[in-house]
Amino acid sequence: MNVTKRTFDAVIVGAGGAGLRAALQLSESGLKTAVITKVFPTRSHTVAAQGGVAASLGNSEEDHWHWHMYDTVKGSDWLGDQDAIEFMCRKANEVVIELEHYGMPFDRTDAGKIYQRPFGGHMSNFGEKPVRRSCAAADRTGHAMLHALYQRNVRANTQFFVEWMALDLIRDAEGEVLGVIALEMETGDIVAFQSKATIFATGGAGRIYHSSTNAFINTGDGLGMAARAGIPLEDMEFWQFHPTGVAGAGVLITEGVRGEGGILRNSAGERFMERYAPNAKDLASRDVVSRAMTTEINEGRGCGPNKDFVLLDITHLDPKVIMQRLPGIREISIQFAGTDPIKEPIPVVPTCHYQMGGIPTNYSGQVVAPRGSSMSVAVPGFYAAGECACASVHGANRLGTNSLLDLLVFGKSAGETAVEDVKKSTRAHKDLPQEAIERTLARLNRLDTQKDGADAHESRLAMQRTMQNHCGVFRFADKLKEGVSKILEVQQDVQRIAIKDKSKVFNTARIEALELENLIEVAVSTMISAEARKESRGAHVRDDAPDTPERPNGRDDTNWLKHTLWFKEGNRLDYKSVKLTPLTVPTIELKKRAY
């Protein structure tokens, strides 16, 4: 098959917040920049972010980047790299004010400054009391951010390839990344994008779980491509869960429902949170509630024919209160759970929300991988930012409003580094290795010609159920072990998926099969990394690593204060140390994470 070649200085895959911020840096510096995206840029999942973006502007009360850094290190359960965290917190004001200048309609104080609101985990004076640090544009912060960045990119002549799916990295024998191969959905054509800099900003892969708040586009395409090209994935065992997603759908039921008096009940109708958190009860922290729900389900007290969810009950509330204060929730429950919460409780389960791990990078946005005796050597020509990347600022758990900040800071940083690298390179584009292109064509050909293969829908469901049941919010040694064999079996099926529709134009069956080939890499890396980490830390909580005086919260710093690296080849694991030395300030010393 003849593959057309297009040549750019830089190619960015993904047009969410991180991709658009990186693209802007490249286009405004005069480089010929392409952005490849599966959906129109302002339909990227960044739109769903409501909470705001963290920056210690101090507009409402005293604040300091060093306090923000402390909160982020603590939130990460000390797995975050302290150089990257200092970098992000120090850069926060700059990137937020830049965005303001791009026309982002932030909420304002009476004095005309950016209004800031408090958000969980963000404190003043090294954990003393809550601080107002989140900058928001009503409840549409992500949406407003994408629009501001997209318009600025149009002005800067960024070239968008909308409804294109990147299939594979092009990497030569020396390990240099020379671009990507992509599929144009409209025609089915395959095009090689040759570039001096390739930036991945493809977002998370929350669709590996059966219950996920993530939109359908979040299929970990960047992670799949990186893994196939021999790049390891870092800290994939760490996923943030929200306790109350609608069972079977994943749509979030806000904490506000429990705030208004909502009660969690098991199959016996018992208000079980009284046993797990006698004081806070249903208003205990997210991880405590999620673990209690999982324990109830695992011990056979779940509801429904499969006993696989619990109930969130607001039937005792005055219907007027529900209609006035929780109208959106009533609609969500009717639409996605089939129950009117005025009359019946809502079925809920802990639901996957955010991926902390990803493609390993440094704070300059360069992708790094082991080489020789060093664990972190920059991969020439390759950069990553946002949820697909692991800088690592979120470590074992992310603070709310730090994800939008991550997009801006590391999108910009990856863009800046790529600009420097491209401008200092004096040689022409390297020739593309034909064997890399052949590998992708063979993958496509296999999909089109597979006989008696596996069904994509069934394989996806098997993957999602395996992840949910064996590697959910609360983890058990035997279930993880069993989960590893099961997910490897599902992987075998995915490798022999067949599609009936062979058409060229907008063949969604082919696209979904290709997405599944990416998702399965993420699922396998998650299960294997989680099975191996024999401690509890942040969002990775194991039943066999409980809270003891020697190991607070089950965290084992002696053996496990290190980043996991999973390699696709042979499902091999390696580990690298956490960067505990910040750029300019003293190390934030290890202590128990308690709020």
Added chain:
Amino acid sequence: MDADRGARLRRLRWHCRRALLELDLMFQRFWARVGDDLDADGEAGLERLVAMEDHDLWDLVSGRRETDDPQLRSIVERLRQA
């Protein structure tokens, strides 16, 4: 169904991939129920609907906002019934 219409419907189906899970789920059910039986008027309405911004679309679909436009009202109603 002719090849052009098939391609047009597949394209429309891809445009139902949204930024918000709520919308993805609504459209998924809609296609499972209606599939290739979508009539010309439904197709035209859906084309207009998917051109909207996600939050505005969700406001319409979830009943937080109403529309006076009969073509949009009809397709929103079908979406909600699915």
